[in-house]
Amino acid sequence: MIEIFAEKYREELLSAAQGVCRKLKVSSDDIGVEINIVDEEEIRSLNKEQRNIDKVTDVLSFQNLPDVRFPFFKDDYADDIN
Numbered sequence: 063m064i065e066i067f068a069e070k071y072r073e074e075l076l077s078a079a080q081g082v083c084r085k086l087k088v089s090s091d092d093i094g095v096e097i098n099i100v101d102e103e104e105i106r107s108l109n110k111e112q113r114n115i116d117k118v119t120d121v122l123s124f125q126n127l128p129d130v131r132f133p134f135f136k137d138d139y140a141d142d143i144n
Contacts, residue, residue: 064090068099092136094126 064079066072075097083090100108102118110116112124131138 063094065094065096066098068097071099086132086134088132088134089136092134 064076064083066075066079068075079095079097080090083093105122106116106118108122109119112122
């Protein structure tokens with residue numbers, strides 16, 4: 063599932079995420095993607111909380127599954143809780 067938490071850019075971000083899924087031949091029903099756009103204060107707070115780095119960055123990403131392989135087959139990750 064693709065979730066966008068940025069109303070101002072929702073359509074553009076959704077279109078881009080769907081394009082990535084098509085390129086990787088992955089169904090958006092088989093994966094989980096969340097995209098949020100935050101201000102500098104929020105990204106700094108997230109960096110400090112999650113990475114113990116007290117600074118602003120352009121992007122912060124979190125990998126849910128280690129060693130994801132492509133092509134992606136949902137059955138390869140049957141033990142995933144998502």
